[in-house]
Amino acid sequence: MITQDFQLTLARHKRWLGGQPGGSRANLSMQQLAGMDFGGANLEQAKLTGAVMSKTMLKGVNFHSADLFATDLQNSDLRGADLSNSDLRGSQLRGADLTDANLFGADLRDGTLMTAAEEGGTKVVNAGSGTLEIARGSLKGANLSGARLANSVLTQTDLSGAVLRNAILTDADLSGAMLDGADLSGADLTGASLEGANLGSATLTGIICKNTNMRGVKLNNTSMKGVDLSGADLTGAEIVISVDSLPDDLRETIRDHEKWMASFGAEGKRAVLDNAGLDNVDFSGINLSGASMAGASLTGARFLGSSLNMANLSGANIYRGKLDRAEMNGTNLSGADLTEASMIEADISAADIKDRNGKPTGRVWPANLTDANFSRCNLTSALLRGANLSGANFNGANLRSADLSDAAIDGARLQGAIITEAKLPS
Numbered sequence: 499m500i501t502q503d504f505q506l507t508l509a510r511h512k513r514w515l516g517g518q519p520g521g522s523r524a525n526l527s528m529q530q531l532a533g534m535d536f537g538g539a540n541l542e543q544a545k546l547t548g549a550v551m552s553k554t555m556l557k558g559v560n561f562h563s564a565d566l567f568a569t570d571l572q573n574s575d576l577r578g579a580d581l582s583n584s585d586l587r588g589s590q591l592r593g594a595d596l597t598d599a600n601l602f603g604a605d606l607r608d609g610t611l612m613t614a615a616e617e618g619g620t621k622v623v624n625a626g627s628g629t630l631e632i633a634r635g636s637l638k639g640a641n642l643s644g645a646r647l648a649n650s651v652l653t654q655t656d657l658s659g660a661v662l663r664n665a666i667l668t669d670a671d672l673s674g675a676m677l678d679g680a681d682l683s684g685a686d687l688t689g690a691s692l693e694g695a696n697l698g699s700a701t702l703t704g705i706i707c708k709n710t711n712m713r714g715v716k717l718n719n720t721s722m723k724g725v726d727l728s729g730a731d732l733t734g735a736e737i738v739i740s741v742d743s744l745p746d747d748l749r750e751t752i753r754d755h756e757k758w759m760a761s762f763g764a765e766g767k768r769a770v771l772d773n774a775g776l777d778n779v780d781f782s783g784i785n786l787s788g789a790s791m792a793g794a795s796l797t798g799a800r801f802l803g804s805s806l807n808m809a810n811l812s813g814a815n816i817y818r819g820k821l822d823r824a825e826m827n828g829t830n831l832s833g834a835d836l837t838e839a840s841m842i843e844a845d846i847s848a849a850d851i852k853d854r855n856g857k858p859t860g861r862v863w864p865a866n867l868t869d870a871n872f873s874r875c876n877l878t879s880a881l882l883r884g885a886n887l888s889g890a891n892f893n894g895a896n897l898r899s900a901d902l903s904d905a906a907i908d909g910a911r912l913q914g915a916i917i918t919e920a921k922l923p924s
Contacts, residue, residue: 504534507524507526508524508539508540508541510522510524511523511524511540511541511544512540515540515542515543523543523544523545524541524544524545525544525545526544526545526546526549527545527546527547527548527549527565528547528548528549529549529550530549530550531549531550531551531554532550532551532552532553532554532570533552533553533554534551534554534555535554535555536554536555536556536559537555538557538558538559538560539559539560540559540560541559541560541561541564542560542561542562542563542564543562543563543564543565544561544564544565545564545565546564546565546566546569547565547566547567547568547569548567548568548569548570549566549569549570550569550570551569551570551571551574552570552571552572552573552574552590553572553573553574554571554574554575555574555575556571556574556575556576556579557575557576557577557578557579558577558578558579559576559579559580560579560580561579561580561581561584562580562581562582562583562584563582563583563584564581564584564585565584565585566581566584566585566586566589567585567586567587567588567589568587568588568589569586569589569590570589570590571589571590571591571594572590572591572592572593572594573592573593573594574591574594574595575594575595576594576595576596576599577595577596577597577598577599578597578598578599579596579599579600580599580600581596581599581600581601581604582600582601582602582603582604582641583602583603583604584601584604584605585604585605586601586604586605586606587605587606589606594636595636596636596637596638596640597636597637597638597639597640597656598638598639598640599637599640599641600640600641601637601640601641601642601645602641602642602643602644602645603643603644603645604642604645604646605645605646606645606646606647606650636655636656637652637655637656637657637660638656638657638658638659638660639658639659639660640657640660640661641660641661642660642661642662642665643661643662643663643664643665644663644664644665645662645665645666646665646666647665647666647667647670648666648667648668648669648670649668649669649670650667650670650671651670651671652670652671652672652675653671653672653673653674653675654673654674654675654676655672655675655676656675656676657672657675657676657677657680658676658677658678658679658680659678659679659680660677660680660681661680661681662680662681662682662685663681663682663683663684663685664683664684664685665682665685665686666685666686667685667686667687667690668686668687668688668689668690669688669689669690670687670690670691671690671691672690672691672692672695673691673692673693673694673695674693674694674695675692675695675696676695676696677692677695677696677697677700678696678697678698678699678700679698679699679700680697680700680701681700681701682697682700682701682702682705683701683702683703683704683705684703684704684705685705685706686705686706687705687706687707687710688706688707688708688709688710689708689709689710690707690710690711691710691711692710692711692712692715693711693712693713693714693715694713694714694715695712695715695716696715696716697715697716697717697720698716698717698718698719698720699718699719699720699721700717700720700721701720701721702720702721702722702725703721703722703724703725704724704725705725707726707727707729707730708729709729709730710729710730710731711730711731712727712730712731712732712735713731713732713733713734713735714733714734714735714736715732715735715736716735716736717735717736717737717738717739717778718736718737718738719738719739719740719743719780720737720738720739720743721743722739722743737777737778737798738778738780738800739777739778739779739780740779740780741753741779741780741781741784744776744779748771748774748776751767751769751770751771752769752771752781752784752786753766754766754767754769755767755768755769755785755786755789756784756785759785759787759788759805760785768788768789768790769786769789769790769791770789770790771789771790771791771794772790772791772792772793772794773792773793773794773795774791774794774795775794775795776791776794776795776796776799777795777796777797777798777799778797778798778799779796779799779800780799780800781799781800781801781804782800782801782802782803782804783802783803783804784801784804784805785804785805786801786804786805786806786809787805787806787807787808787809787825788807788808788809789806789809789810790809790810791809791810791811791814792810792811792812792813792814792830793812793813793814794811794814794815795814795815796811796814796815796816796819797815797816797817797818797819798817798818798819798820799816799819799820800819800820801819801820801821801824802820802821802822802823802824803822803823803824804821804824804825805824805825806821806824806825806826806829807825807826807827807828807829807849808827808828808829808849808863809826809829809830810829810830811829811830811831811834812830812831812832812833812834812866813832813833813834814831814834814835815834815835816834816835816836816839817835817836817837817838817839818837818838818839819836819839819840820839820840821839821840821841821844822840822841822842822843822844823842823843823844824841824844824845825844825845826844826845826846826865827845827846827847827848827849827850827865828848828849828862828863828864828865829846829865829866830865830866831846831865831866831867831870832866832867832868832869832870833868833869833870834867834870834871835870835871836870836871836872836875837871837872837873837874837875838873838874838875839872839875839876840875840876841875841876841877841880842876842877842878842879842880843878843879843880843881844877844880844881845880845881846865846867846880846881846882846885847865847881847882847883847884847885848862848863848864848865848883848884848885848904849862849863849865850862850863851863862884864884864885864886864906865882865884865885865886866885866886867882867885867886867887867890868886868887868888868889868890869888869889869890869891870890870891871890871891872890872891872892872895873891873892873893873894873895874893874894874895875892875895875896876895876896877895877896877897877900878896878897878898878899878900879898879899879900880897880900880901881900881901882900882901882902882905883901883902883903883904883905884903884904884905885902885905885906886905886906887902887905887906887907887910888906888907888908888909888910889908889909889910890907890910890911891910891911892910892911892912892915893911893912893913893914893915894913894914894915895912895915895916896915896916897912897915897916897917897920898916898917898918898919898920899918899919899920900917900920900921901920901921902920902921902922902923903921903922903923903924904923905923906923907922907923
């Protein structure tokens with residue numbers, strides 16, 4: 499409940515904002531306001547330095563350009579509040595709910611509150627709370643564009659859909675944060691920790707990530723056009739880039755190829771992506787049959803259930819690629835690196851050669867796996883019937899229940915390979 503004195507303060511503040519006689523700026527600095535219900539009050543430009551407002555109902559309150567320096571807002575309800583251009587330095591926001599709050603231009607840097615001491619001089623009031631801390635709180639959908647969040651603690655905070663364009667997040671702790679769908683365009687993440695954070699479908703265009711800890715982050719279908727992640731530690735990161743997030747020329751090449759395949763060559767154009775950089779791209783379910791990706795970099799790329807029949811992947815780097823259930827009849831994988839790739843139930847058999855009317859000619863085109871590296875590759879139940887495996891390296895590969903009947907295996911290395919229940923050439 500808002501007391502009568504507080505209502506009078508708000509009324510005077512409203513007159514002050516409107517430039518009316520009898521108005522005065524609301525000054526609630528250092529006051530005990532915990533647990534009160536502010537009911538959408540207008541506290542624009544109000545002074546609340548060091549105020550205690552923990553567990554307070556502040557839903558929809560207007561704090562635009564307010565002085566909230568070192569304010570205690572722990573576990574408060576700030577859903578939909580307007581905190582734009584406010585001074586939140588040194589404020590305590592642990593457990594606060596800032597869903598859909600507007601923090602555009604808010605100052606969230608370190609801050610230390612000093613006050614006069616009874617014995618003379620000054621003393622620190624908020625020692626140990628100099629950085630923003632919203633651990634396990636909610637900033638879902640919040641507007642934090644340009645916010646200064648250096649050294650902030652945002653561990654396991656829900657920032658789903660939040661707008662963090664050009665935010666300063668240097669040395670911030672965002673470990674385990676939920677940033678799915680967030681817009682981090684132009685944000686400075688130098689020295690920050692995002693270990694284990696979820697950045698799925700986030701926009702990272704133009705981010706700065708020098709010495710950024712991104713171990714184990716999830717980057718599924720994240721928009722990373724023009725993003726340089728070379729300065730980040732991505733150990734154990736789960737990176738999946740959608741085709742739609744690729745640069746325009748690459749995306750159009752793939753879409754034109756799909757048209758080419760669907761129209762039997764009447765529309766579109768065959769994809770030639772030789773030596774292209776396509777690491778971690780998700781091609782799952784896409785028909786890339788007949789495409790040329792010779793020498794392409796496809797580390798961590800996904801082709802789950804994709805069609806790659808008669809495609810040219812010679813010399814491609816598909817380290818740790820995922821090709822489970824891919825159709826690869828007659829595919830050229832000569833000299834390709836598929837170390838630690840997953841090709842469970844992939845069909846890499848010889849392709850039937852058909853005439854111009856689509857009828858089988860009785861001839862076949864063997865898949866070419868000569869000198870390819872399948873070290874520690876999972877080929878469980880894969881079909882390699884009639885494939886040319888000459889010189890291929892299967893050291894430590896899992897060929898359990900794989901079908902290699904009629905395959906050419908001269909010079910193939912099978913040391914340490916699991917061949918339990920596999921069908922080998924007679």
